[in-house]
Amino acid sequence: MYVVVAQGSDAGPTLVDVDASGVETGRVTVPPDDLARTVREREAARPRWVWANTAAAYPPLLAAGTRVERCVDLRLCHAILRSSALTAASALAQAPASGWDAPRSRPPVPAAQDGLFDLAPAPAATLDPVAELRAQLDAVGHAGSEANRQNLLLAAESAGALVAAELTAAGVPWREDVHDALLSDLLGPRPAPGYRPRVLEERARDVRRLLDAPDLNPDSGPELLKALRHAGLGVSSTRSWELKDIDHPVIGPLLEYKKMSRLLAANGWHWLDTWVAGGRFRPTYVPGGVVTGRWASDGGGALQLPHQVRDAVRADPGWKLVVADAAQLEPRILAAMSGDAAMATAGRAADMYEGIVAAGAVETRTHAKYGMLGAMYGGTQGVSGQVLPQLTRAFPRAIGLVEQAARTGERGDVVSTWLGRTSPRPAADAEDAGPRGEWSERSGTQADLARARSWGRFTRNFIVQGTAAEWALSWMAILRQQLYALTLRESGAAGAATAPGAAAATSPDFRAGPHLAFFLHDEVMVHTPAHLADEVGELLRASAAEAGRLLFGPPGEAGVEFPVTVAIVDSYADAKD
């Protein structure tokens, strides 16, 4: 059932067999060099591998050609169970903070060195993963009738950790030559270090001339603001959206400077040198890195990859990129969570916002879109605020759910996602705010009300964003298994002469067949041999539907559909409409 990978002695890691009720049934110490081979052999029995931290344990296995199907990431699951409202009464939740609560460390914790070991925080190696697994099994028991949901969340979170490590190992196929040509085209040739590219330098000169500010550094906000005001422009900031409606000759060159400067700084040649090697962009994903359950990324800015450079993402020769995007994921999630049949019906339309118009709730698609976004984010101004009453009349259960989440947050209480990820409590330390302390310690001040409303917007969005993240994790977990099954099938066809039973010892690398290459909250990219692209596209649709059933049950009368748009392309730039 479970095989716990524990840090043993210098002799190597210890593998501890544990049954479903937490009872140890055997253990063995493995020489470090044999770990990957041993895991590969044991994988045939499909155990759930249990380790402290997938990000540390799994990459070495992958590097040795060992893929695993299932795991428990104790650190990630601990974080969920510690704060979950479903398991609040458990010993795990009640215990004081331990090494399992340590924040993730960006660089791996260096080994304790002579004399300093007692000053270092408890390293993961000193924690007992078997005891932690038992504590987690016990905690889930406290969820009672909700144990299934909690288990589903833990499984999804752990599967996500496997996916994240595999995404980094696979990398995004990246054509450095295309990226370089794109940069040269927009900015001019790569300059010597310390110099601006030609186009950027020309725009900077234009801006200085048109503002009559010969020494202006356009990268300096304060300098730029001063120069703009001196030229008679009544601006309060240097933000592009504030500048773009102003009629002055400097605006054009300035906006172009900002755009190009951003490209250079964020995804220019330096980024290319740092993050792309051997034809792959390998970002680090951080599962659970956002409180809502969304992933974060650490270095490389994977989750902010601008559309400007996506043309450099190209399938390998003979391969294709299959890009799938969940259409209007968050409003559909809200419809499913709330059981709002009218909104589910609106979601039957290929475009949910058109469905909302067709239902007679609002007049235009734009009103539907901004109204729904406003409802989920807590917008009160402009179009969102205007159409909210109409949406509330048409979809009382859906809107009521987010309104209730907002009220709960304003009171200072916690909310939970569909699978039971629970929001943090608001910081209670507003009093130590220094000079303002004397009037913020009384409740009911303007600042208190603003803070409460802000936290209400957070909890309002938390339930939707967090549940959407759970859906996306489930989607990827299902997809990951199906893609690997396809890889196994293909390799079996190629090696038909191999004796039955020999397959396990020679399981193919997951990168030999269709595999996940990129993830972006509600969008995934699969890199696949071209002849399988259509089949992969169908898997992407089917797994999205299955993720919906896994979370919300079979789509009955009020069933919500989760359609995905699928594009089979050579270049990522061609995937968007």
Added chain:
DNA sequence: TCACAGGGCGCC
């Protein structure tokens, strides 16, 4: 010289 906050902007 370094760490940090804030402006600004990229993504969902």
Added chain:
DNA sequence: AGGGCGCCCTGTGA
């Protein structure tokens, strides 16, 4: 006066 992020740059204070 709209939720969640990461990263670059500048300016400031230790």
